Amino acid sequence: MSSQGPKGAEAVGLTIDTDVHQTRASDEEIEQYLPKRYQSIGVELPGRMYNNPGGVLREDVQNEDGTPAGSTPENIQTHLFDKFGIDYGILTGDILSLSVLPNRDYAHELARAYNELLVDKWLSADERFLGSVVVAPQNPKGAAELIREYGSHPQNKQVLMNSVSRGGYGHPYYWPIYEAAEEMDLPMALHPSNQGAGMSEPPNAVGYPSNYFARHNAMPMLHIGQLNSLMSEGVFAEFPTLDWVFIECGFTWVPMMMWRMDKDWKGLRQQVPWLKKAPSKYIIENTYYTTQPIAEPERPEQLEQIFEMMHADKTLMFSSDYPHWDNDHPEYGLPKMSESLRKRIMYENAEELYKVSE
Amino acid sequence: MTTRHEVCPAEELTPGERRIVEVGNLAIGVFNIDGEYYALNNVCPHQLAPLCEGRITGTVTSESVGEYDWEKNGQIVQCPWHHWEFDITTGESVFNPHKVRTRTFDVEVESKSDRDEQVSCYGTSLQGDEPPVQTYDVEIEEDIIVLYI
Numbered sequence: 001m002s003s004q005g006p007k008g009a010e011a012v013g014l015t016i017d018t019d020v021h022q023t024r025a026s027d028e029e030i031e032q033y034l035p036k037r038y039q040s041i042g043v044e045l046p047g048r049m050y051n052n053p054g055g056v057l058r059e060d061v062q063n064e065d066g067t068p069a070g071s072t073p074e075n076i077q078t079h080l081f082d083k084f085g086i087d088y089g090i091l092t093g094d095i096l097s098l099s100v101l102p103n104r105d106y107a108h109e110l111a112r113a114y115n116e117l118l119v120d121k122w123l124s125a126d127e128r129f130l131g132s133v134v135v136a137p138q139n140p141k142g143a144a145e146l147i148r149e150y151g152s153h154p155q156n157k158q159v160l161m162n163s164v165s166r167g168g169y170g171h172p173y174y175w176p177i178y179e180a181a182e183e184m185d186l187p188m189a190l191h192p193s194n195q196g197a198g199m200s201e202p203p204n205a206v207g208y209p210s211n212y213f214a215r216h217n218a219m220p221m222l223h224i225g226q227l228n229s230l231m232s233e234g235v236f237a238e239f240p241t242l243d244w245v246f247i248e249c250g251f252t253w254v255p256m257m258m259w260r261m262d263k264d265w266k267g268l269r270q271q272v273p274w275l276k277k278a279p280s281k282y283i284i285e286n287t288y289y290t291t292q293p294i295a296e297p298e299r300p301e302q303l304e305q306i307f308e309m310m311h312a313d314k315t316l317m318f319s320s321d322y323p324h325w326d327n328d329h330p331e332y333g334l335p336k337m338s339e340s341l342r343k344r345i346m347y348e349n350a351e352e353l354y355k356v357s358e
Numbered sequence: 359m360t361t362r363h364e365v366c367p368a369e370e371l372t373p374g375e376r377r378i379v380e381v382g383n384l385a386i387g388v389f390n391i392d393g394e395y396y397a398l399n400n401v402c403p404h405q406l407a408p409l410c411e412g413r414i415t416g417t418v419t420s421e422s423v424g425e426y427d428w429e430k431n432g433q434i435v436q437c438p439w440h441h442w443e444f445d446i447t448t449g450e451s452v453f454n455p456h457k458v459r460t461r462t463f464d465v466e467v468e469s470k471s472d473r474d475e476q477v478s479c480y481g482t483s484l485q486g487d488e489p490p491v492q493t494y495d496v497e498i499e500e501d502i503i504v505l506y507i
Contacts, residue, residue, distance in 0.1 A: 052441075053415075060411035060438040326440055329405040 016350035019319035020089035023070035033113035069323035073125035099162035100198025108142035132160035144180035151184035163192040164200040168229025189245035223249035251289035255309035290319035300335040397463040407439035
């Protein structure tokens with residue numbers, strides 16, 4: 001039961017939610033698609049290792065039969081799409097932790113099974129569901145296969161990988177993935193999951209924080225590290241038409257990295273001669289960021305300055321993170337801003353990136 | 359003006375439980391903590407989420423770094439969005455009790471006799487000695503939880 005509901009679709013306007021976590025009702029949903037050699041293993045993923053005392057899923061939207069929030073199309077339609085007038089939701093799932101598994105083949109088959117379930121259960125249920133092709137980055141060849149196979153589904157709109165990896169994503173080891181994504185005209189997206197667990201690097205630059213609080217605070221560092229890697233290794237120069245979406249790791253740091261990279265590029269350009277323009281130009285043209293968890297400064301209007309600094313009219317997209325504990329309200333989550341900027345963030349940037357109506 | 363709203367029989371809301379009721383435009387969470395009843399507006403002041411539908415829990419304080427003291431067991435509700443903690447007995451948030459809070463309402467448990475008295479204030483008095491229709495004795499043992507808004 002909701003209390004004060006939103007004013008509805010009219011108040012929010014056209015909306016694309018760029019981070020919606022459909023969640024498996026049980027491991028069996030995935031397991032049915034695994035090849036025979038992995039049937040006896042099933043879904044075997046590492047634990048989160050960092051615990052949130054209040055849990056991770058919203059408790060006010062659980063299904064009546066006890067299955068998790070977000071585990072049926074109806075759950076997302078009712079509590080997110082219909083309630084807030086969301087026009088499209090980019091599904092980001094619940095299985096990105098497969099990227100911290102050492103077994104490259106098993107991780108790849110889990111990704112394939114997930115994508116099969118995505119098509120069967122979700123994309124067929126509602127045209128408002130837009131998919132992300134999940135890949136196992138530790139298996140670049142397999143990842144490229146999945147992108148070419150599932151990327152042709154008209155509702156699949158991006159390629160999604162965990163924000164944590166063995167070494168930065170700029171390394172040429174990963175480039176077959178980007179080649180396939182660029183070929184399929186799909187953006188690459190990163191979203192954090194189980195950072196610190198399995199074989200992933202530590203969740204922040206000074207190692208393993210002690211608790212979920214510190215780990216959650218450190219999430220921007222994951223994307224700062226990946227952006228730095230992509231920029232310095234030349235991914236934006238090598239794949240000039242490939243866009244990148246950085247999900248759920250904040251955006252207030254983007255101006256800081258733009259300025260710092262530009263400054264260093266002027267004096268250290270010899271080490272990155274493939275960058276033909278200032279790094280901030282690549283950032284504005286090739287990267288996108290999602291709003292949740294929205295920053296809440298002492299004076300909310302200060303965010304307007306950040307929006308201007310990061311060219312949010314081109315780079316920022318609304319996300320709720322439904323049904324996770326820290327999801328943002330489509331109407332009340334964002335601060336006041338001009339109507340034109342709100343439209344860019346709530347709909348137009350994502351519409352142009354994902355070409356939702358095609 | 360204060361208005362009276364019956365929530366449910368007291369036996370239906372056992373210690374540790376809550377019930378969300380709608381009264382006009384309001385949604386209100388009614389809680390039973392160890393036999394005492396409390397009522398909070400089901401709206402979190404942060405992003406207006408349904409605060410009272412979150413986890414009922416306790417909170418942790420600390421006398422010094424590295425120490426943890428579990429307190430107010432069963433007296434805290436955590437908003438299901440973002441997990442802000444609120445004291446159910448006061449409506450105050452744990453992190454900023456004076457500035458961040460949700461509205462509370464008076465809630466009482468009224469016995470059968472209380473209710474009879476109230477009911478007898480209304481209605482029509484019978485004429486004559488004999489009841490006009492056949493009647494049966496009905497025992498109502500339960501107490502009623504009542505909200506005053």
